[in-house]
Amino acid sequence: xxxxxxxxxxxxxxxxxxxxxxxxxxxxxxxxxxxxxxxxxxxxxxxxxxxxxxxxxxxxxxxxxxxxxxxxxxxxxxxxxxxxxxxxxxxxxxxxxxxxxxxxxxxxxxxxxxxxxxxxxxxxxxxxxxxxxxxxxxxxxxxxxxxxxxxxxxxxxxxxxxxxxxxxxxxxxxxxxxxxxxxxxxxxxxxxxxxxxxxxxxxxxxxxxxxxxxxxxxxxxxxxxxxxxxxxxxxxxxxxxxxxxxxxxxxxxxxxxxxxxxxxxxxxxxxxxxxxxxxxxxxxxxxxxxxxxxxxxxxxxxxxxxxx
Amino acid sequence: xxxxxxxxxxxxxxxxxxxxxxxxxxxxxxxxxxxxxxxxxxxxxxxxxxxxxxxxxxxxxxxxxxxxxxxxxxxxxxxxxxxxxxxxxxxxxxxxxxxxxxxxxxxxxxxxxxxxxxxxxxxxxxxxxxxxxxxxxxxxxxxxxxxxxxxxxxxxxxxxxxxxxxxxxxxxxxxxxxxxxxxxxxxxxxxxxxxxxxxxxxxxxxxxxxxxxxxxxxxxxxxxxxxxxxxxxxxxxxxxxxxxxxxxx
Numbered sequence: 001x002x003x004x005x006x007x008x009x010x011x012x013x014x015x016x017x018x019x020x021x022x023x024x025x026x027x028x029x030x031x032x033x034x035x036x037x038x039x040x041x042x043x044x045x046x047x048x049x050x051x052x053x054x055x056x057x058x059x060x061x062x063x064x065x066x067x068x069x070x071x072x073x074x075x076x077x078x079x080x081x082x083x084x085x086x087x088x089x090x091x092x093x094x095x096x097x098x099x100x101x102x103x104x105x106x107x108x109x110x111x112x113x114x115x116x117x118x119x120x121x122x123x124x125x126x127x128x129x130x131x132x133x134x135x136x137x138x139x140x141x142x143x144x145x146x147x148x149x150x151x152x153x154x155x156x157x158x159x160x161x162x163x164x165x166x167x168x169x170x171x172x173x174x175x176x177x178x179x180x181x182x183x184x185x186x187x188x189x190x191x192x193x194x195x196x197x198x199x200x201x202x203x204x205x206x207x208x209x210x211x212x213x214x215x216x217x218x219x220x221x222x223x224x225x226x227x228x229x230x231x232x233x234x235x236x237x238x239x240x241x242x243x244x245x246x247x248x249x250x251x252x253x254x255x256x257x258x259x260x261x262x263x264x265x266x267x268x269x270x271x272x273x274x275x276x277x278x279x280x281x282x283x284x285x286x287x288x289x290x291x292x293x294x295x296x297x298x299x300x301x302x303x304x305x306x307x308x
Numbered sequence: 309x310x311x312x313x314x315x316x317x318x319x320x321x322x323x324x325x326x327x328x329x330x331x332x333x334x335x336x337x338x339x340x341x342x343x344x345x346x347x348x349x350x351x352x353x354x355x356x357x358x359x360x361x362x363x364x365x366x367x368x369x370x371x372x373x374x375x376x377x378x379x380x381x382x383x384x385x386x387x388x389x390x391x392x393x394x395x396x397x398x399x400x401x402x403x404x405x406x407x408x409x410x411x412x413x414x415x416x417x418x419x420x421x422x423x424x425x426x427x428x429x430x431x432x433x434x435x436x437x438x439x440x441x442x443x444x445x446x447x448x449x450x451x452x453x454x455x456x457x458x459x460x461x462x463x464x465x466x467x468x469x470x471x472x473x474x475x476x477x478x479x480x481x482x483x484x485x486x487x488x489x490x491x492x493x494x495x496x497x498x499x500x501x502x503x504x505x506x507x508x509x510x511x512x513x514x515x516x517x518x519x520x521x522x523x524x525x526x527x528x529x530x531x532x533x534x535x536x537x538x539x540x541x542x543x544x545x546x547x548x549x550x551x552x553x554x555x556x557x
Binding site: 185 | 376377398399402408410414416417418419426427428435472474475
């Protein structure tokens with residue numbers, strides 16, 4: 001499959017596909033972070049995570065329209081407002097869902113699977129009713145459009161670099177929050193032993209609600225980033241949720257570093273193979289590789305070594 | 309709040325007019341339909357150490373868990389320094405002055421020693437581990453960057469006690485603290501518990517199967533059997549042989 005390309009062409013292809021893969025990687029990392037936090041914290045598999053992401057995408061779309069018509073002077077900066085709004089909207093919806101639905105099902109993990117799946121259907125229909133069945137795209141401010149010409153054959157899109165920058169910031173922020181802050185220590189304590197965390201004075205219900213909100217809020221930011229690389233429709237979230245689960249399992253549950261490493265390897269494999277093969281063949285190969293590795297290493301890529 | 313100054317000798321049990329620090333009244337607790345505690349009445353004076361003894365399966369751990377809100381109260385009252393806590397959640401009970409060192413220690417094994425102690429600070433709002441805790445357990449200062457799971461059993465026990473003390477409790481509950489710990493460290497722990505009581509003036513309830521340890525630390529010994537208190541005596545006039553009979557299998 002490489003036969004038709006010269007060596008120079010091939011290296012350019014790898015660099016540019018690698019970069020396209022990095023944008024996919026960014027969306028995956030943000031999605032997987034949220035999912036891993038929620039799964040690690042309460043053992044809830046959130047089937048509606050893709051819909052929380054799409055809520056962020058729709059918030060960005062609304063923001064784009066509002067700034068274009070009402071506040072055109074500030075249009076170049078709207079994306080930052082949009083990301084903040086996406087985080088708040090998805091986070092608030094997440095906390096509401098946790099309060100109304102999830103907390104009643106903590107002792108029945110299989111039921112949370114069904115309940116969140118139902119929730120995802122409800123949200124999809126709600127988006128269809130409110131925003132219409134047609135996919136929408138956002139208008140990017142001019143400074144995000146275009147690309148940097150690195151060599152004759154390699155050019156790197158600016159919006160891609162922006163998305164990666166945002167992802168890096170958020171990942172570092174989440175890592176600091178989890179491993180350096182008091183809230184993070186409380187979250188980790190609840191993850192390890194819920195009853196004991198309560199018995200040392202941690203309000204586990206509050207921690208649960210905030211964690212669920214945080215995970216969903218990060219998905220909202222992922223949605224905001226997603227608008228730059230894809231168009232937003234009511235069911236767009238579905239395309240990402242399976243891959244995101246795969247990343248969380250492949251990386252090893254409850255390992256931040258593992259999540260990042262597995263998102264990177266899966267998105268790069270996917271993106272590079274896609275150039276040479278059809279999309280579905282690329283997916284088949286990626287999945288086969290992941291299945292193979294998980295059979296040899298069922299605990300995922302990274303695990304913590306400690307006496308339990 | 310902890311102005312009680314216990315006399316260095318034997319602390320008297322509940323006297324008329326003195327409010328108990330921990331008062332349990334007609335406490336019933338059950339796992340589902342099967343009732344385990346059948347109406348316990350226990351009062352613990354400020355600065356008193358009470359040992360609750362009994363064989364396995366007689367309700368010691370259930371009593372501790374019920375006091376902490378991990379097992380729900382079926383009926384009855386629990387008062388800490390006069391405040392009713394039986395309807396509260398675990399973390400609210402900690403805020404009212406209860407602290408818990410569970411059986412098996414249950415430290416957060418993937419977190420560092422310092423982080424473990426910091427989790428106990430949640431209800432006090434303090435940000436730094438108080439120096440007096442490290443003074444009491446110097447080994448924890450040495451190990452503060454290590455993961456809790458990589459400590460030895462005795463060190464983990466000290467960590468669990470330090471974590472409980474971080475919330476500035478009025479009543480400290482310890483569930484079988486000697487389990488799985490070597491004899492020399494058990495004696496050390498007895499001294500530590502009395503030191504904690506003398507320095508901080510808090511009341512301690514400790515459940516035990518080891519009679520020598522209970523006699524070493526306690527001011528008063530209760531024996532629980534099948535969810536009711538069947539024997540009670542002060543340390544001073546305890547009949548060791550009689551208590552030993554309750555504990556023999």
